[in-house]
Amino acid sequence: MKIAIAGGSGFVGTALIDELLKENHDLYILTRHPDKYKRRENLQYIGWLTPDSSPEQNLDGLDVFVNLAGESLNSGRWTPERKRRIVESRVEASKEMNRILSKLPDKVSVIINASAVGFYGISDHETFTEASDSIGDDFLARTVKLWEKEATKSRSYSKRVVLTRFGVILGEKEGALPMMVLPYKLFGGGKMGKGSQWLSWIHIHDVARAIVFCMNNQHIQGPVNFTAPNPVRMDKFGKEIGTVMHRPHWLPVPPFMLKTMLGEMSILVLEGQKVLPNKLAEEEFTFTFPTLNTALHNILKENSHV
Template sequence: MKAAIAGGTGFIGKALTNELVKNGYDVYILTRNIDNKKETDSIHYVQWLAAGAAPEKQLQGVSVFINLTGESLNSGRWTDERKKRILDSRISSTREIIRIMNALPDKSSALINASAIGIYPNSDTDTFTEKSRAVGNDFLTHTVNAWEKEAVQADKAGIRTVLARFGIILGKEDGALPRMAMPYRLFAGGKIGSGRQWMSWIHVKDAARALRFAAENGMLEGPLNVTAPNPVRMNDFGKTLAKVLGRPHWLFVPAPALKAGLGEMSTLILDGQRVLPETLLQSGFQFEFPLVRGALDDLYNGRGIIKRD
């Protein structure tokens, strides 16, 4: 089976590539720069979004496209210029993938397009599933809405389309977790803001497995919450992280201080949603790391799965 990944050299892209190759896929990674990329029998690099690039010529027989591209949300303050880049990078890449899929002589079976649980409103009390119709009214919601509207153009062309709404992906070397762990490593970790904000998370291995599950399950389409089944309050997450790292959980960081330092981007830390992966669970997906203690212990101590918090 052939799969094409846009964003295959990024954090989740690398984990997904490993997951697919391990399960017998030939993976074609779409990248702007193919120089110094080492190919294998199963991993191939295809240039796109560059002058003269015609990636469709190298993607014959690809059955599923997985789009993970987009400028990082947490790499700097959300100035007006950065907001534009965050949105435009997602829209342009999704539009190009659909163009490529439509240009292929044999129509691909599926598009799995990255999205985010930021489409749901921030709430300390409500729970959201794929059936929830409530949406937020901030920059994240606007971005996700526009992104998903672009992706469903593939569905209108008869291509099964999955909108993979990611929570916070936990990985030891990349993503949000290293930044969250740093204060604890410096003995300065503790409650952030109210501490009651929900954190809907998923281990990077389960995120990659969920994407492969979506690629292979022809009944899945539309929104798909890619989160673990047991979200936690931010303060509880911090306490668990402190235990795993063998550090104290004691320093309080007030919300105004974060807002002053990060600006609007502070919403990624101070706000949250309790999101459940109802569709994955009902479809029979089995999480390797359903609880946050097991996920963190696997990442930092290699102790495997722990079935309790």
């Protein structure tokens, strides 16, 4: 297939490219700086979101458009300026995606657009599936709704639109896990906040595999929860890190300290929601890492002595 990926140099995009190249697809990575990258077999970089770029000229016959572009949520304190960039970068990317698709002679088979479980809002007792309404009015919930509203306009240009609502993605060097593991490396790990908040997580390898699964499965459309089938509460998450790394889980981090350090961004670790991947389960997607223990052993194997 001929596949365009916006945001291909990021955490999820890099893993997805590796997965797709195994199947010899033709990949076109949309970037503001195509000259920074070297063209490889089945992989080329083309410019977008600059005044002189016209990526549609290279995308005739496109089968799939994957939009992962946008300012990272955990790239720093949520100042007013960063919040503005978080929102505008995603809306801008979605608008440009739709402009590109409108210029192509044929509809694409499927559009995969990044989203987040933040859509649902925060709760210690609710269980959310793709059929759940949002109960959230925090910054993240409002932002995700804006992303999805803009992305769903692409239905005019495709046979299917899939909104991948990512949970907390676990990987070795990027995402939230390195920050969460650091205190344990220093023998200072412990409960973060009240500890009862839910963490709906997923291994980066399963993220990439599930995106490819959604590309290939024509029954899947609309929102899809990208979370492992076994979410855990935050205190359990910390204990598992300690067990795998052979480190103590003993030094609590009080909420006020995290709020002081992270500001509004502290919601990412102090609050959560229990989100289940019902659509992936219904279509019989098999997780390589369905449990937190197996995921952490894989990611932290150098420190776990396994």
